[in-house]
Amino acid sequence: MTNPEEVLFPRRKERFEDRRKEASQRKLADEFFDQRTLLAISALITQGQFEAIDYPIMTGKEGGVFRASGAGGFRAVKVYRIGNTIFRNLPAYALEELRREASGANHARMIYGWTRREHTVLRRLAAAGVPCPEPYGYLRNVLVMQFIGTAEGFPAPRLHDATIPDPDRLYNDLLTLIRTMVFQAKLVHGDLSPYNVLYHEGRPILIDVAQAVPIEHPQARALLVRDITHFARYLQKLGVDTSPERLQAAVDAVPVAG
Numbered sequence: 001m002t003n004p005e006e007v008l009f010p011r012r013k014e015r016f017e018d019r020r021k022e023a024s025q026r027k028l029a030d031e032f033f034d035q036r037t038l039l040a041i042s043a044l045i046t047q048g049q050f051e052a053i054d055y056p057i058m059t060g061k062e063g064g065v066f067r068a069s070g071a072g073g074f075r076a077v078k079v080y081r082i083g084n085t086i087f088r089n090l091p092a093y094a095l096e097e098l099r100r101e102a103s104g105a106n107h108a109r110m111i112y113g114w115t116r117r118e119h120t121v122l123r124r125l126a127a128a129g130v131p132c133p134e135p136y137g138y139l140r141n142v143l144v145m146q147f148i149g150t151a152e153g154f155p156a157p158r159l160h161d162a163t164i165p166d167p168d169r170l171y172n173d174l175l176t177l178i179r180t181m182v183f184q185a186k187l188v189h190g191d192l193s194p195y196n197v198l199y200h201e202g203r204p205i206l207i208d209v210a211q212a213v214p215i216e217h218p219q220a221r222a223l224l225v226r227d228i229t230h231f232a233r234y235l236q237k238l239g240v241d242t243s244p245e246r247l248q249a250a251v252d253a254v255p256v257a258g
């Protein structure tokens with residue numbers, strides 16, 4: 001078998017002459033790309049999903065999102081870490097469902113279930129017309145999706161980091177996004193915040209959706225109220241004349257027929 005690191009970083013030799021960079025890259029490789037993850041990535045490459053992982057866009061406790069490239073252009077690859085950290089911050093309701101889905105508490109299988117779940121939710125959101133990355137596939141703990149960013153390959157900023165020239169338009173877009181999610185996709189995100197929405201070509205794009213729940217879920221209402229409160233506060237800081245109660249009322253408003 002070819003060396004998986006060569007598959008992952010084919011341009012490493014040219015691009016990382018500097019030894020220090022090489023060392024930090026290697027640390028990243030060791031942290032994220034255990035053997036099982038490398039094999040999953042190799043298989044996704046064989047499937048033609050992408051040709052190489054370029055660099056990490058963002059890494060955190062639970063995993064990392066990488067830019068990948070191939071004949072079809074750029075893609076985003078989310079790798080969930082197969083460590084014990086991922087479920088520490090997970091709400092009890094989500095953990096419980098995941099256990100049920102993975103039929104047991106096998107940790108790796110739960111991570112795989114979580115990855116599949118993110119793929120399923122993205123597909124459901126995209127089908128309903130919610131702006132989100134289109135999912136392209138997954139294998140074990142690795143999810144491949146549309147890269148949100150410029151044609152040159154620069155990833156879009158999160159709302160939290162973006163400069164918003166027209167907050168009122170963003171208000172309308174976010175209201176439509178939440179309403180489409182609730183009334184068309186029939187899902188509640190559950191972790192909405194300016195950190196989980198990208199700002200691309202002046203429009204919000206929803207990401208990080210694995211913890212979403214169907215609107216019939218017993219916790220759905222409480223989660224929706226919390227999501228809306230986060231957005232209302234964020235919009236208020238941008239100078240939009242709204243409040244959690246008023247945004248809530250706008251989301252709840254019955255759509256006019258016709």
Ligand SMILES: Nc1ncnc2c1ncn2[C@@H]1O[C@H](COP(=O)(O)OP(=O)(O)O)[C@@H](O)[C@H]1O
Binds near residue numbers: 059147148149155
């Ligand atoms: N499809 C994508 N295109 C471009 N960047 C992305 C994409 N998905 C995620 N990112 C970047 O990776 C970061 C982490 O992704 P997220 O799904 O929120 O993972 P986490 O579970 O670690 O919070 C995001 O804040 C964003 O900067």
Ligand SMILES: [Mg+2]
Binds near residue numbers: 196208
């Ligand atoms: Mg996130």
